[in-house]
Amino acid sequence: MATAQTTALTRFQTLFLGTIGILLFLGIWSGLSLSGLVPKQFLPTPFEILSKFVQLLSTPFAGGTLQEHLLSSVLRFAYGFFLGAAIGIPLGLMIGWYRLLDEIVSPIFDALRFIAPIAWVPFAALWFGTGIGGPILIIFAGAFPPCLINAYRGARFVNRSLIEAAQMLGTSNTRIITEVLLPASTASIVAGLRVSAGLGWQSLIGAELIVASTGVGFMMVQAQLNISTSIVMSAMLAIGLVGLCIDIILRWVEAAVRRRGLA
Amino acid sequence: MAVITFEGVRKSFGHNGGGFLALEKIDLTIADKEFVAIVGPSGCGKTTCMRMVAGFEFPTAGTVNVDGHRVTGPGPNRAVVFQQFALFPWKTVSENIALGLRNKGVEKLEREKRVHQAVELMGLEGYEGAFPHQLSGGMQQRVAIARAYVLEPDVLLMDEPFGALDAQTRTTMQEELVRIARRNPRTVLFITHAVEEAVYLADRVVIMTRRPGRIKEVIDIRSVRTAEKWDKYERIEDVMDLESFVHWRTHIWRSLREEKSGQDR
Ligand SMILES: Nc1ncnc2c1ncn2[C@@H]1O[C@H](COP(=O)(O)OP(=O)(O)OP(=O)(O)O)[C@@H](O)[C@H]1O
Ligand SMILES: [Mg+2]
Numbered sequence: 001m002a003t004a005q006t007t008a009l010t011r012f013q014t015l016f017l018g019t020i021g022i023l024l025f026l027g028i029w030s031g032l033s034l035s036g037l038v039p040k041q042f043l044p045t046p047f048e049i050l051s052k053f054v055q056l057l058s059t060p061f062a063g064g065t066l067q068e069h070l071l072s073s074v075l076r077f078a079y080g081f082f083l084g085a086a087i088g089i090p091l092g093l094m095i096g097w098y099r100l101l102d103e104i105v106s107p108i109f110d111a112l113r114f115i116a117p118i119a120w121v122p123f124a125a126l127w128f129g130t131g132i133g134g135p136i137l138i139i140f141a142g143a144f145p146p147c148l149i150n151a152y153r154g155a156r157f158v159n160r161s162l163i164e165a166a167q168m169l170g171t172s173n174t175r176i177i178t179e180v181l182l183p184a185s186t187a188s189i190v191a192g193l194r195v196s197a198g199l200g201w202q203s204l205i206g207a208e209l210i211v212a213s214t215g216v217g218f219m220m221v222q223a224q225l226n227i228s229t230s231i232v233m234s235a236m237l238a239i240g241l242v243g244l245c246i247d248i249i250l251r252w253v254e255a256a257v258r259r260r261g262l263a
Numbered sequence: 264m265a266v267i268t269f270e271g272v273r274k275s276f277g278h279n280g281g282g283f284l285a286l287e288k289i290d291l292t293i294a295d296k297e298f299v300a301i302v303g304p305s306g307c308g309k310t311t312c313m314r315m316v317a318g319f320e321f322p323t324a325g326t327v328n329v330d331g332h333r334v335t336g337p338g339p340n341r342a343v344v345f346q347q348f349a350l351f352p353w354k355t356v357s358e359n360i361a362l363g364l365r366n367k368g369v370e371k372l373e374r375e376k377r378v379h380q381a382v383e384l385m386g387l388e389g390y391e392g393a394f395p396h397q398l399s400g401g402m403q404q405r406v407a408i409a410r411a412y413v414l415e416p417d418v419l420l421m422d423e424p425f426g427a428l429d430a431q432t433r434t435t436m437q438e439e440l441v442r443i444a445r446r447n448p449r450t451v452l453f454i455t456h457a458v459e460e461a462v463y464l465a466d467r468v469v470i471m472t473r474r475p476g477r478i479k480e481v482i483d484i485r486s487v488r489t490a491e492k493w494d495k496y497e498r499i500e501d502v503m504d505l506e507s508f509v510h511w512r513t514h515i516w517r518s519l520r521e522e523k524s525g526q527d528r
Contacts, residue, residue: 161349164319169363169410170339179362183353 044230052230053237061231062222064214070238073204073215076132077246080139081200088147088196089189093181095148096155097173109148117142117203125211134211135204142203143196150192154185186257194250201243264330265340265417265450267293267316271325274311284475285311289325291469291478296448300461302515303471303479304522309454310346312476313420316452317343329418339363342411346422346454348403350395356406357382357391363414381409384439400427405436412443419451425460434499437463445494458515462508463499470515473522480518487511 009017026046033043044052056066064072095102120141124134158181166180182189208217216235223231272289276282286308293299301309314320315327318337327334329341337343342363350359357378364374382391385405395403404427411419425433437460444451444464455461461468466485469478488494491507502508 159349161345161347162351164317164337165343165345165349165351165410166362167319167337168317168339168341168343169414170366171362172366175366180351183351186353 041227041229044233048230049233049237053234056231056234062219064219066216066219066234066238069214069216069219069235070242073208073217074242076135076208076212076215077139077201077204079132080136080204081143081197083136084140084143084196084200085147085193088144088192089151090177092148092151093155093177093185096152096185097177097181109145113145113149115141117199118206121207121210124207128211130211130213135207135215138207138211139200139204143200146192146195146199147189150188150195151185154188155181158184187254190250190254190257194247194254197246197250198243201239201246205239264295266295266328266330267291267418267450267452268328268331269312269315269325270328272312272315272322272327273324274308274315274320275323287475287477289476289478291481293450293452296450298444298448298451298453298464298466299469300453300455300465300467301469301471302455302458302461302519303469303476304473304519305456307471307474307522308476309471310422313343313422313452313454316418317341317420339367339414340416341418341420342414342416344404344407344411344419344421344424346426348395348407350403350406350410352395355392355394356387356398359395359406360410360413363410367414377413381413384412384443385409386435401429401432404428408436415447415449417449419449419453421451422454423456424453426456433460438497438499440464458512458519459503462512462515463502468511468515470518471522479522482511482515484511 029043030045030047032038033040033045053066058065060068062069091105095105117138120138121134124137128134128137155177162180162184163176166176171179204215205217205220208215209221212218216239220232220235223229223235269289269291272286273284274286275284289312291299301312303309311320315322316329316334318334318341321327321334351362354362360378360381361374364377369377378391382388385408387402387405387409390398390402395406398406404424408421408424411421425436428436441464453461453464462484466483466488468482468484470480470482471477472479487507491505493502493505493508496502496505503512
């Protein structure tokens with residue numbers, strides 16, 4: 001039998017094996033919950049979750065239907081994510097370009113970036129209560145560092161001679177950032193955006209568990225209080241699906257960037 | 264006006280400039296509108312010389328001046344054709360060529376006209392919208408040359424600009440460069456490994472020693488060219504057949520050969 005190292009799998013084989021994996025997972029899960037080994041209110045069957053999921057689309061829970069909660073989550077995410085990108089990318093490029101700024105900003109940044117986004121929850125609660133600012137702050141804390149780091153790395157490792165070429169063509173220092181550093185770092189920046197989106201989306205749910213009165217995270221807490229595991233798991237399913245969609249969009253951007261010859 | 268002077272230039276790389284000696288005792292004055300070619304063994308510091316005029320590198324000792332002013336950084340009055348092209352991969356051919364003019368604030372119409380002229384001059388018609396990675400090495404090199412020409416700089420710094428071209432294109436480019444130089448002379452520092460090219464193009468040829476690079480010999484080709492009336496021949500191969508050409512070509516060859524064999528020992 002050929003080993004994984006020697007033969008590449010065909011697309012069909014990959015799909016087939018993946019399906020087997022999922023079926024196996026669902027099978028064991030259903031088995032566990034149907035057999036009574038695990039109490040039903042702790043682990044509902046996949047089918048129950050699915051039907052709950054569909055039900056939540058029309059029956060409001062904790063002040064809204066599933067898609068209404070999702071919408072407010074996605075909006076918060078979008079604010080935090082775009083804020084993180086809008087500040088992180090230019091700042092990253094600038095500290096990658098201006099040595100002095102690097103020396104000033106990097107120590108602060110290096111100290112702050114090891115604080116988990118969720119650790120900002122107390123401040124979020126203190127500053128914003130359950131207003132929209134709190135979750136945005138936490139998403140921002142998740143999304144901002146990868147944007148900054150990847151833009152910084154991109155700018156730092158730009159081919160030296162491209163910068164020299166721009167200089168000899170009379171490009172000013174500030175315009176080198178937009179003419180050279182930004183396009184040369186695009187691939188790195190888009191990769192950073194993907195990480196950012198992942199972290200931002202994860203932090204959002206965490207934030208909503210605590211400092212929000214709408215959103216999927218909030219819905220999960222309410223469900224937990226009612227000991228409604230199937231709602232909790234429906235919400236998790238929704239979170240996973242939306243996260244996947246966000247990643248697919250960014251992957252598509254990444255591919256488009258490659259095609260433009262920017263990678 | 265653009266006079267380039269090297270005065271007692273030494274250049275070393277490494278720890279605080281104290282590590283590795285690349286160039287030593289470089290004294291050279293390049294007159295306004297003079298075409299000087301530098302030849303020398305690989306690694307002798309030709310590119311480094313050029314980079315000090317461009318303002319990318321600074322002498323460890325001595326000075327490099329342009330028009331009596333010490334070079335403090337790069338600028339569009341000294342256009343560079345890089346050995347490795349250094350085209351912007353995200354810009355099309357015309358965008359690459361146009362950047363310098365845009366930086367100068369040249370009007371859009373005027374800019375398009377000049378870019379078009381440069382494209383025609385370099386035989387790049389039909390590729391204006393292509394990205395560098397879609398071009399052959401030779402075509403990329405021509406874009407790099409066009410990008411420098413279009414600025415009409417006081418000083419042109421060319422680092423083996425025809426290195427990636429096939430023999431025929433190379434010949435055309437050399438003849439074209441001579442035509443351009445006659446019509447619109449400017450100060451040129453031209454680095455090459457091809458001895459014929461140096462003799463054909465240059466007013467003076469500077470031969471460098473192997474590392475650490477020093478100036479071994481400076482040959483005045485211009486006086487030979489005038490005396491032997493090379494300019495009345497249109498084609499490079501006719502000039503290359505002349506006895507005076509062969510003489511100097513062979514002289515430079517021998518001189519370089521000595522350096523090379525010294526290096527191998
Ligand atoms: N930035 C640098 N740091 C350290 N050493 C360098 C640097 N730039 C050049 N050198 C060294 O200086 C010497 C001269 O380099 P240079 O590129 O000027 O040679 P060259 O004559 O242009 O060679 P070639 O004909 O191969 O292009 C080389 O030995 C090179 O290794
Ligand atoms: Mg070189």
